[in-house]
Amino acid sequence: MTTPADLGPRGRLLVDKHANYIRSFEKSRESFEFYATEHFRMSGVYWGLTAMHLLGRLDDMDGTEILEWVLSCAKPDGGFGGSERHDSHLLYTLSAVQILALYDALDQADTERITDYVASLQQADGSFAGDSWGEIDTRFSYCALSCCALLGRLDALDVRRAAQYVAACRNFDGGFGRKPGDESHAGQVFCCVGALAIAGALDLLDRDLLCWWLCERQTRSGGLNGRPEKMQDVCYSWWCLSALSILGRLHWIDGAALSRFILFCQDEDGGGISDRPEDVADVYHTFFGVAGLALLGYRGLQAIDPTYALPVTVMEAVKARHAARVAAES
Secondary structure, eight states: OOOGGGGGGGGSOOHHHHHHHHHGGGGOTTSHHHHHTGGGHHHHHHHHHHHHHHTTOGGGSOHHHHHHHHHHTBOTTSOBBSSTTSOBOHHHHHHHHHHHHHTTOGGGSOHHHHHHHHHHTBOTTSOBBSSTTOOBOHHHHHHHHHHHHHTTOGGGSOHHHHHHHHHTTBOTTSOBOSSTTOOOOHHHHHHHHHHHHHHTOGGGSOHHHHHHHHHTTBOTTSOBOSSTTOOOOTTHHHHHHHHHHHTTOGGGSOHHHHHHHHHHTBOTTTOOBOSSTTSOOBHHHHHHHHHHHHHTTOTTSOOEETTTTEEHHHHHHHHHHHHHHHHHHO
């Protein structure tokens, strides 16, 4: 069995290197990668900032400049684009709201316009389109419910029908797909479990059957995969663990083996975490690797909320804000 000592420098979380790696993206505005990722930059910024928050290094970032950029991506329809030049989409609208929450800046959001935009994408069957082009996916159900919950406006949605649609995407193995009849996938499982948790409808899933399916995602390497017979990937350290955590079954997997797998995927030279050992690091896997370790209670990391994918301290501030607003209105 591999021990932390066997991993060399990767036997511990390389906090400084990861913080420097994420911070380097602020200075790479002339690179090919900067332009190639323009269409989903809002989510990239959310991944990087949340990782920095979990590492205790959010203050290393220029919050004022970041917030100005986020607000510049707001569109006339109330949604947010992946960057200034891209149209609004639910994925990036949620990322924008999450970034505002990270900086305790939800008061800068135009809550009514955002919730009107999100509500406009709900379909008659309770599902959500990602944007005006009409693609339906359970990812968007999660984005809609999470976004409105963070803004304190779940009342803008038909939550009951949204939950019923998500439940209709449940498969015989307990997992969930993109839409009814689609193959179960760990990423969709997180979205559906998170959506049902926000909707207060976890009774609509088979807890033990689903969690057994999730536990079967752990491979001999210690890492998790997203579907049967697929390779392990650091990102599933979040997609699987978050659902297990929400459902109270985090102890059903070998957390020590998973921690070793994540740590072995670190780039000990340039920082960052990759999908698998010795692959190229990226900010997506860096966030999900750090988030997975946070769920496992890795020492020195801030706790993360498994439903909202935000630090627990951030969610406490969000809930306190909503409670104060309700008290003021009563």
